[in-house]
Amino acid sequence: MKMTTPIVAAMVFGASMALTATFSGPAQAGEPVELAAMTEMAKPLTDQAGDPATGKKVFSNRKLGNCLACHSLQAMKEQPFHGEVAPPLDGVASRYSIAELRLRVVNPKAINPETQMPAYFRKDGLHRVMDKFKDKTILTAQQVEDLVAYLGTLKEE
Amino acid sequence: MGNTSSKLILAGCLALTACFAGKAFAADKNWGQYQVEDRRSGYTFAAPETRAMQDDNFQNPGMLWAEIGEELWEKTEGEAGKACASCHNGPETMKGVAVSYPKYVAEKKNLENLEQRINRCRTENMKAKPWKYESKELLGMTVFVRNQSLGMPINVKVDGDYAPFFEKGKAFYEQRRGQLDLACKHCHEDFEGGQLRANILSQGQGNGFPVYRLKWSGVGSLHRRFRGCNKQVRSKPYGYGSDEYLALELYVMWRGRGLPVETPAVRN
Numbered sequence: 443m444k445m446t447t448p449i450v451a452a453m454v455f456g457a458s459m460a461l462t463a464t465f466s467g468p469a470q471a472g473e474p475v476e477l478a479a480m481t482e483m484a485k486p487l488t489d490q491a492g493d494p495a496t497g498k499k500v501f502s503n504r505k506l507g508n509c510l511a512c513h514s515l516q517a518m519k520e521q522p523f524h525g526e527v528a529p530p531l532d533g534v535a536s537r538y539s540i541a542e543l544r545l546r547v548v549n550p551k552a553i554n555p556e557t558q559m560p561a562y563f564r565k566d567g568l569h570r571v572m573d574k575f576k577d578k579t580i581l582t583a584q585q586v587e588d589l590v591a592y593l594g595t596l597k598e599e
Numbered sequence: 600m601g602n603t604s605s606k607l608i609l610a611g612c613l614a615l616t617a618c619f620a621g622k623a624f625a626a627d628k629n630w631g632q633y634q635v636e637d638r639r640s641g642y643t644f645a646a647p648e649t650r651a652m653q654d655d656n657f658q659n660p661g662m663l664w665a666e667i668g669e670e671l672w673e674k675t676e677g678e679a680g681k682a683c684a685s686c687h688n689g690p691e692t693m694k695g696v697a698v699s700y701p702k703y704v705a706e707k708k709n710l711e712n713l714e715q716r717i718n719r720c721r722t723e724n725m726k727a728k729p730w731k732y733e734s735k736e737l738l739g740m741t742v743f744v745r746n747q748s749l750g751m752p753i754n755v756k757v758d759g760d761y762a763p764f765f766e767k768g769k770a771f772y773e774q775r776r777g778q779l780d781l782a783c784k785h786c787h788e789d790f791e792g793g794q795l796r797a798n799i800l801s802q803g804q805g806n807g808f809p810v811y812r813l814k815w816s817g818v819g820s821l822h823r824r825f826r827g828c829n830k831q832v833r834s835k836p837y838g839y840g841s842d843e844y845l846a847l848e849l850y851v852m853w854r855g856r857g858l859p860v861e862t863p864a865v866r867n
Binding site: 560 | 775778781785790793834
């Protein structure tokens with residue numbers, strides 16, 4: 443299946459509560475359910491190509507991506523305390539295309555509305571944001587591109 | 600089609616595996632009174648050194664606040680010329696009081712937590728000024744009064760007059776908020792037992808409050824913790840003693856029903 447259309451029908455076998463919980467009808471195990479979702483975002487947010495070295499900093503900085511809050515990554519062993527509540531990101535670029543990774547960072551809720559992962563480039567639809575962060579995205583467009591470029595280097599060895 | 604769907608399923612499953620792994624690990628141990636069915640006190644997620652500090656009254660720094668409360672119990676203040684002890688006799692009369700807070704107060708048509716009950720005694724019965732939220736006096740007295748119920752099971756009401764407040768608290772707990780768009784339940788239910796950077800996530804129970812927190816180098820109220828958890832997701836916190844936090848307090852105490860009063864608990 444080509445993955446360029448925003449609407450995809452995915453087969454969900456009731457294996458994941460996170461996904462089935464979003465449908466109104468009771469999803470029976472083994473029954474395919476229609477899932478309207480985006481899977482990728484091909485167009486970069488800026489004209490300037492992402493810089494993986496800067497993206498690496500965006501990834502680990504606690505005030506920026508703070509990705510290690512939830513994910514672990516062997517390539518960043520030198521950083522203390524990796525999170526364990528989300529899938530490890532080792533080799534993530536071998537599992538996802540750049541376009542898929544971009545959407546994961548920009549708005550993972552387009553893929554899984556129930557996810558705990560924050561949308562890093564979204565400012566609408568949020569509740570009671572502190573004044574200092576109001577109407578701002580967590581990352582700037584260029585930071586997203588830098589980060590995505592860094593994620594693109596995380597290939598399986 | 601396989602490609603897309605399997606990735607979606609994988610992502611969801613991995614997220615779940617992460618949660619379940621944490622829970623399975625935790626269930627190995629017999630936590631005695633600190634666990635009731637699947638409800639576990641923050642004690643069971645704390646480091647052994649932190650637990651040891653809580654277990655020993657001489658080492659527990661929170662007991663200094665209990666001492667502040669003990670002194671104030673006898674202290675006459677206000678125009679009525681009374682102390683707590685004038686009406687309540689010895690502190691042992693406070694045994695069992697803490698377990699049912701926050702309580703519904705008909706005249707207020709609202710909930711009232713123990714801090715506010717203490718202050719109502721001051722203003723109405725002692726004709727004294729109320730203590731400020733997070734002052735050493737109000738924290739001290741709250742710790743002292745709750746400590747009289749040490750080990751007794753939390754038992755708040757949630758039906759009748761309490762029902763609308765319970766529903767409001769539950770809705771608060773489940774509402775995504777802040778720039779990080781996370782609800783209480785995402786961290787304290789979905790991620791329970793998981794490692795969030797340097798923290799092990801507990802169920803976010805309220806039974807040990809006010810707690811001595813190493814990070815605060817002092818004692819703080821449950822509402823201070825709520826404010827911290829709100830700010831952590833970059834959400835505007837509510838005020839101490841606000842209606843929102845009173846309802847949330849009721850829901851959080853209900854989540855921990857049956858867990859023992861641990862005040863002053865020691866936490867990271």
